[in-house]
Amino acid sequence: MSRRPVIGAGQLFCYLLLSRVVLTLTYSINFNAHTIGPTDWLAALLLPPFLLALALPAFVLRRRSGPVSVCEYAFSLSKPLGRAVSLLYGAGFFLLTVLPVSRFSFFVTSTLQPEKSPLFFPLLLLLPACYAVCRGLEAIFRLSALLSVVCLLSLLAIVAVLLPRFDSLNILSPFYEPRGALGLSLLLLLSNSLEVFVVLMLPGAVRGGVKKAYLGYALVAPLFLFLIFYTVLAVLGPYSALQMFPFYTAAGVAKVGELRNLSAVAAAVWILGVFAKSSLSLLLCRRCLLPLTPKAARPFLLPALGAAATACAAWNSATMAENKLNFSMPLMLGVVGVYLIALPLLLAALGKRKENRHRETPAVPAR
Amino acid sequence: MKRLLCLLVSAALTACLTACGGAPPLKERLIVEGIAVDEAAEGEEEGFALTVQAYAPSSENTTHNRYQLFRATGKTVYEALRTIDQNTGRESFFADTQVILFSAAVLERGLWPNLDFFMRSSEMGNNVCLAMTKGKAADLLTVEGQGDRMPAGVLADMLHYGKSKVERFSGEMMTVGARLTVPYADLTLPLLAVERQGEGRRAVLAGVTCFIDDRPAFVLNGQMTWAYNWIRGYADERAFVLPFRGELCALRFQRIQAAIESAVEEGRPRFTLRLKAGCNVSETAAFQAVTLENLPEFETALAKKMEQTVEQTLQTVFLQQHCDVFDLGRSLIQQHPAYFQTLSSWRQTIPLCTVQCEAEVSVKRAGQLDVNRR
Known part of the structure; x- marks a missing residue:
């Protein structure tokens, strides 16, 4: 079933860029078990071909499936397969809803308002996200386009204000880091590049084509990632290894005339980005699980997902320090491997096999 | 359903994002502008004696500086701070803190036990100025203010003085933190003292304290502070007096570039420090001591003096004391990373180093008097 295009390629590009940049802007040692180093900014510059390669399975699937989502295509192959794929991707989008919200809640409860309950901020973010889901895909992407401009301009402004504080002696050569450090940095960046999830679900909904939007994202996003890593290292140097949220710390020392401490701008950018990401992920999670939900229960699906996401985000935020899931690059690489590479290729292969079978089966002559 | 959701969202955002939820009123906050950390006095419980200078909001129009001082002791800095909160009934607020002062005696325990709380606190700005004091740190919080500027603000202005954007001392908390974590750089803190001037008491810069690891090792003063400022690329605001052809000439550096x-x-x-200085001649003891003809000779004499001062300072501080506050190790690791990786210890390698300085000076201006006059 093809959908009427409701969003433009430009809006999709803006969302993908916002999603990836906000994730790096809010980099934390806690989330990634890795201190920012010279190989990170180099890895960001080398990222584009890897991002394009990461999307290849999705585009291979799209060539086979046409302008339908991965779940719809799985249903067209067989109903049990469709249900299994919908459940898997629904769980994947649920994870993509919970993770950014819980990380934001952890940031606020460890940095800004330690006395607040870990339930407070997930509730505050996911309630509006549920409302955003009700407004639909188009509204979320229109908002994301606006937010992406605000966020990227804010980022550029913070970097510009920090330029006088750049210390060239803080920039060390990445080529003398321990062997494997560059590879590790690349893997870390790839494990956090989950925007292909969105690409898998929206092929028919994008006017102007998904490819253009993704190509733009793959070329532009790494430049912003480079800017973030380079700025953190140039301003903080080895001090970044002591900070839980290095970019937030760097923004905190920015000063423009009498205006001090731009960390509030960094926090505001984070909130806006998390709101956009969680809204879209929640919408796509609902879209995946809707065919699996009995008709009578469908009106309650969104509130149920919102409540479950809030509870999971609160739990994850409260147990962030000891919860090994949050440190786990292997887990995220596993998610990338299964959801973004293996499943799309498997579905494409199954689709090709079904097509070949139809071609081989001779047509029954009419009597 | 949508309307109900819309209503819930609006109510939640209005209630939660307008500081209605939990923010204490201003009068219940102790707005800390300056903190002094001393050793607890004899007879007091062993540990730290903390003095905080808090802004005292007033509803009256007054030109006086309004601040309050609170003091408490504790086994740790945080314990002393919480005692102050308890005694005042107000919660300390550090986002406006401008200086943290440590007495020389309390820093003998090491910088880290003194600094840990401040670095952990998310409220404390990472660019808060740190300084060491001669005598009691708390005395610096009672020096004279300037107009509406309270003592802590005056101290912060002094530590940030100058048109140069260069960080004069490695005295901001984030710079101190960075240097504490790496084995190839040592840190400095400005040394402040109280001086009686007439009936008042003012804070003065008494030198630069060099640290080895996290303990104060020695103080740079006199000519060595000139060399320190030049190497950091800081155009000192003081007058530099140079004997030239038997006469004293006073000049001021306008810019210093150091590489x-x-x-x-x-x-x-082997390290070569290249200095490029631009200066103005402000005063000479004899008329026409500096003229257009002898200007090159003057510039050469000044350059030579700078080279001698820098090399003597490096000899004393770097080669003899093995203290690297001049970023030589940081330069080496950046320019020769492969070589640096072969070293087992940078401090043990320091005695093998050689240093030299090459300076270039240009006199920009000599004031209203015409140096072309013959």
């Missing part, structure tokens, strides 16, 4: 070049020769690091 460190490192080389490795036969396994030994």
Whole structure:
């Protein structure tokens, strides 16, 4: 079933860029078990071909499936397969809803308002996200386009204000880091590049084509990632290894005339980005699980997902320090491997096999 | 359903994002502008004596500086701070803190036990100025203010003085933190003292304290502070007095550019410090001591004096005391990372190093008097 295009390629590009940049802007040692180093900014510059390669399975699937989502295509192959794929991707989008919200809640409860309950901020973010889901895909992407401009301009402004504080002696050569450090940095960046999830679900909904939007994202996003890593290292140097949220710390020392401490701008950018990401992920999670939900229960699906996401985000935020899931690059690489590479290729292969079978089966002559 | 959701969202955002939820009123906050950390006095519980200078909001129009001082002791800095909160009934607020002062005695325990709380606190700005004091740190919080500026603000202005954007001392908390974590750089803190001037008491800069690891080692003063400022690229606001052809000439540096070049020769690091200085001659003891004809000679004499001062300072501080506050190790690791990786300890390698300085000076202006007059 093809959908009427409701969003433009430009809006999709803006969302993908916002999603990836906000994730790096809010980099934390806690989330990634890795201190920012010279190989990170180099890895960001080398990222584009890897991002394009990461999307290849999705585009291979799209060539086979046409302008339908991965779940719809799985249903067209067989109903049990469709249900299994919908459940898997629904769980994947649920994870993509919970993770950014819980990380934001952890940031606020460890940095800004330690006395607040870990339930407070997930509730505050996911309630509006549920409302955003009700407004639909188009509204979320229109908002994301606006937010992406605000966020990227804010980022550029913070970097510009920090330029006088750049210390060239803080920039060390990445080529003398321990062997494997560059590879590790690349893997870390790839494990956090989950925007292909969105690409898998929206092929028919994008006017102007998904490819253009993704190509733009793959070329532009790494430049912003480079800017973030380079700025953190140039301003903080080895001090970044002591900070839980290095970019937030760097923004905190920015000063423009009498205006001090731009960390509030960094926090505001984070909130806006998390709101956009969680809204879209929640919408796509609902879209995946809707065919699996009995008709009578469908009106309650969104509130149920919102409540479950809030509870999971609160739990994850409260147990962030000891919860090994949050440190786990292997887990995220596993998610990338299964959801973004293996499943799309498997579905494409199954689709090709079904097509070949139809071609081989001779047509029954009419009597 | 949508309307209900819309209503819930609006109510939640209005209630939660307008500081209605939990923010204490201003009068219940102790707005800390300056903190002094001393050793607890004899007879007091062993540990730290903390003095905080808090802004005292007033509803009256007054030109006086309004601040309050609170003091408490504790086994740790945080315990002392919480005692102050308890005694005042107000919660300390550090986002406006401008200086943290440590007495020399309390820093003998090491910088880290003194600094840990401040670095952990998310409210404390990472660019808060740190300084060491001669005598009691708390005395610096009672020096004279300037107009509406309270003592802590005056101290912060002094530590940030100058048109130069260069960080004069490695005294901001984030710079101190960075240098504490790496084995190839030592840190400095400005040394402040109280001086009686007439009926008042003012804070003065008494030198630069160099640290080895996290303990104060020695103080740079006199000519060595000139060299320190030049190497950091800081155009000192003081007058530099140079004897020239038997007469004293006073000048002021307008800009200093410093670059460190490192080389490795036969396994030994060699550092060349290149200084480029622009200065104005402000005063000479004799008329026409400095003229257009002898200007090149003057510039050469000044350059030579700078080179001698820098090399003597490096000899004393770097080669003899093994203290690297001049970023030589940082330059080496950047310019020769492969060589640096072969070293087991930078401090043990310092004695093998050689240092030299090359300076270039240009006199920009000599004031209203015409240096062209013959």
